Every structure is written in C-alpha cells, then in structure tokens.
Amino acid sequence: MxxxxxxxxxxxxxxYHQMHHELRPCSVAIGLGSHDLGVADTAADLYKCGMAPLIVFTGATSPTTRERMPRGEAVHYRERALDLGVPGPAVLVEPRARNTGENIRFSRSLLVEAGLEVSTVLLITKPYEERRAYATARKLWPEVEFVSTSSPMMxxxxxxxxxxxxxxxxxxxxxxxxxxxxxxxxxxxxxxxxxxxxxxxxxxxxxxxxxxxx
Known part of the structure; x- marks a missing residue:
C-alpha cells in the first residue's frame, strides 16, 4: 500500500509536471506517441474546438506499446482520431520517433517538407510529461512558441x-x-x-x- x-x-x-498553459489556437498540434490513447482523444477534441487546423501524430513502437499498437503509436493515434471524427487530410503521421527528442525533430522535418509555416505548436502528451516535453521542444525548436497540454485529469x-x-x-x-x-x-x-x-x-x-x- x-x-x-x-x-x-x-x-x-x-x-509540477503540468504546465497549466492557457489554450489558444496554434499553427499545428503535435501528439506525442505513447501507450496512452488519451493523447489522440485530446488532440481530436482540440481540433474540433478550432485549436489547430492540422494534427501530427508522432511515434514508432516501444516495448510497452508493441503488442497494443503493432502498427506504431502514430498510426494507431491517427486511426483513433479518424474514429472520433477528425478528417483524414487533417492528420499527418510521423512513424519513426522512439523518444521525445525524435518526436520533435522528426515532426519538424515533416512539417518543413510539407511546406507548412509553423509559428506556434500545441504540444499534446500525457499529463505527467507536459513539462519535460515542453523543455525538450523549446531546446530543439526554439523559434517556435509551444503550448503544452494533456488530457485534463486528476x-x-x-x-x-x-x-x-x-x-x-x-x-x-x-x-x-x-x-x-x-x-x-x-x-x-x-x-x-x-x-x-x-x-x-x-x-x-x-x-x-x-x-x-x-
């Protein structure tokens, strides 16, 4: 006990791990892959609220997700978002990242390759990863403003x-x-x-x- x-x-x-940022519309939302499908749920909710016109889901698999998400975290997140009513063209998949740093770097490269201008990012992760994800993103992509958020949960x-x-x-x-x-x-x-x-x-x-x- x-x-x-x-x-x-x-x-x-x-x-402490939660940043308590005030939500506002951003250029894009990036959902960081993990075992928690709640990240995809939150991304879908925020998309429907007009907080971002595009979602990038990023993540390969890990020992904790390989069985539950055999096609990769980002792919399963996308499927979840589509089931929740997000249109397919509004969701991009980055399927290679295996840690938070790669989540940010690979998502950034994907958006650059797509020719999309990004000034603000809605960073969506697990509740206890908000601050670390934010600190990682600011280190790797300093010219962009990040709003860190997660599923509201006690x-x-x-x-x-x-x-x-x-x-x-x-x-x-x-x-x-x-x-x-x-x-x-x-x-x-x-x-x-x-x-x-x-x-x-x-x-x-x-x-x-x-x-x-x-």
Missing part, C-alpha cells in the same frame, strides 16, 4: 486508468529526474523547480519508486 506521505509527494510532482483518476499506482509513481519520479539532469546533457532547457518539488522527489526515491530512473 502507498503511504500518505508518498501519495502527497506524488501529488506535488503531478502538479492523479487519482490517472492511477485508476493505469491500474498500477506504483508504476505511476515510478513514472512521475523518472520524469522529474530527467527534468533535473537533461539540461546539463544539452537535451532540454532548464526548468524552474522548487525545494518542495525536489524534496518530494527525494522522498519518493528513498521510498523505492525508482524503476524509471536512468
């Missing part, structure tokens, strides 16, 4: 959808570690981080939620 302290610390990290609800609280806490911790160490490796821009967040992260590490650490 999870302790009250670990749950409280997980909530601190959950809140931590409790997300844990229920995954069905494994330990896995969720491990992911929260692993993502926070990358936010801390990736700027020095030149992979992301630095993000402000409070002592409260660092302390919550350290307590979760000490409690054993470490399977997603690099």
């Amino acid at each position: 999870i302790s009250e302290q670990s749950w409280a610390d997980a909530q601190v990290l959950w809140d 931590l409790e609800t997300y844990v229920d959808t995954i069905g494994n609280y330990r896995l969720v806490l491990d992911m929260l911790v692993g993502t926070l570690q990358r936010i801390l160490i990736y700027p020095a490796r030149g992979l992301t821009i630095a993000q402000p981080i409070s002592e409260e967040v660092v302390s919550a992260y350290e307590r979760l590490c000490a409690a054993g939620y470490t399977s997603r650490l690099t």
Whole structure:
C-alpha cells in the first residue's frame, strides 16, 4: 500500500509536471506517441474546438506499446482520431520517433517538407510529461512558441486508468529526474523547480519508486 506521505509527494510532482498553459489556437498540434490513447482523444477534441487546423501524430513502437499498437503509436493515434471524427487530410503521421527528442525533430522535418509555416505548436502528451516535453521542444525548436497540454485529469483518476499506482509513481519520479539532469546533457532547457518539488522527489526515491530512473 502507498503511504500518505508518498501519495502527497506524488501529488506535488503531478502538479509540477503540468504546465497549466492557457489554450489558444496554434499553427499545428503535435501528439506525442505513447501507450496512452488519451493523447489522440485530446488532440481530436482540440481540433474540433478550432485549436489547430492540422494534427501530427508522432511515434514508432516501444516495448510497452508493441503488442497494443503493432502498427506504431502514430498510426494507431491517427486511426483513433479518424474514429472520433477528425478528417483524414487533417492528420499527418510521423512513424519513426522512439523518444521525445525524435518526436520533435522528426515532426519538424515533416512539417518543413510539407511546406507548412509553423509559428506556434500545441504540444499534446500525457499529463505527467507536459513539462519535460515542453523543455525538450523549446531546446530543439526554439523559434517556435509551444503550448503544452494533456488530457485534463486528476492523479487519482490517472492511477485508476493505469491500474498500477506504483508504476505511476515510478513514472512521475523518472520524469522529474530527467527534468533535473537533461539540461546539463544539452537535451532540454532548464526548468524552474522548487525545494518542495525536489524534496518530494527525494522522498519518493528513498521510498523505492525508482524503476524509471536512468
């Protein structure tokens, strides 16, 4: 069972990972591939609300998605969006990316090759990946403005959808570690981080939620 302290610390990290950006219309939406089809659902909803005239879904497969999405994350995302009523011409697929950096680089190349001018990007990902995706995108595509968003969801609800609280806490911790160490490796821009967040992260590490650490 999870302790009250670990749950409280997980909530601190959950809140920090979300950017709380105000939604606004952008040149394009980019949905980052993963195990979570909710990214495609959110992209479809935002398209219908007029937040972007075009969606790029990006992602190959990984050990966690190979069985569930055998045709590739981006392909399955596109199929989901079409099922939800997004017209085919409004969805592009980038099927090669295997990490967040490749998601951004390959999507950028796809849009350049299509001759599309991009000044703003609606970046759609899992709730706990908003900040890291934003930091990666700003590092690799600095001339573009990014609005980072995800499926609106409480931590409790997300844990229920995954069905494994330990896995969720491990992911929260692993993502926070990358936010801390990736700027020095030149992979992301630095993000402000409070002592409260660092302390919550350290307590979760000490409690054993470490399977997603690099």
